[in-house]
Amino acid sequence: MASTSPFDLHHTEPRLGRSVSIEQAAQLLNVSRRTIYNRIREGRLQTLRTLGGSQRVLLDSVHELLGFRPQVLPTSTQPAIPFTPRLTNRN
Numbered sequence: 001m002a003s004t005s006p007f008d009l010h011h012t013e014p015r016l017g018r019s020v021s022i023e024q025a026a027q028l029l030n031v032s033r034r035t036i037y038n039r040i041r042e043g044r045l046q047t048l049r050t051l052g053g054s055q056r057v058l059l060d061s062v063h064e065l066l067g068f069r070p071q072v073l074p075t076s077t078q079p080a081i082p083f084t085p086r087l088t089n090r091n
Contacts, residue, residue, distance in 0.1 A: 019048060019056035028062055039065065 025045065026033045036057065039045040046061040 018060075019058050020062070021054070021056060025057040025062055029065065 020028065022033055022036050026036050029036070036045065040047055040055075040057070044061070044065055046058045047055050048058065049055055
């Protein structure tokens with residue numbers, strides 16, 4: 001049986017963007033909407049306002065609350081694994 005985690009890449013529901021609604025955040029964290037508002041007030045969840053005035057929760061803050069660590073990208077412009085082109089023998 002396939003996993004039904006909202007973070008599953010093969011999830012059959014629509015993919016979430018960089019932010020989610022208050023209701024979606026509550027579902028992801030398995031808590032009530034009131035708890036989401038409390039976490040926002042406490043500064044544990046970050047939000048943004050849409051042009052229409054809706055409040056959305058940033059997924060990065062949901063991940064952080066769940067204990068996920070963000071992937072750190074190398075600061076160098078060089079690839080993490082050096083690329084060496086293969087030379088072909090042309091006869």
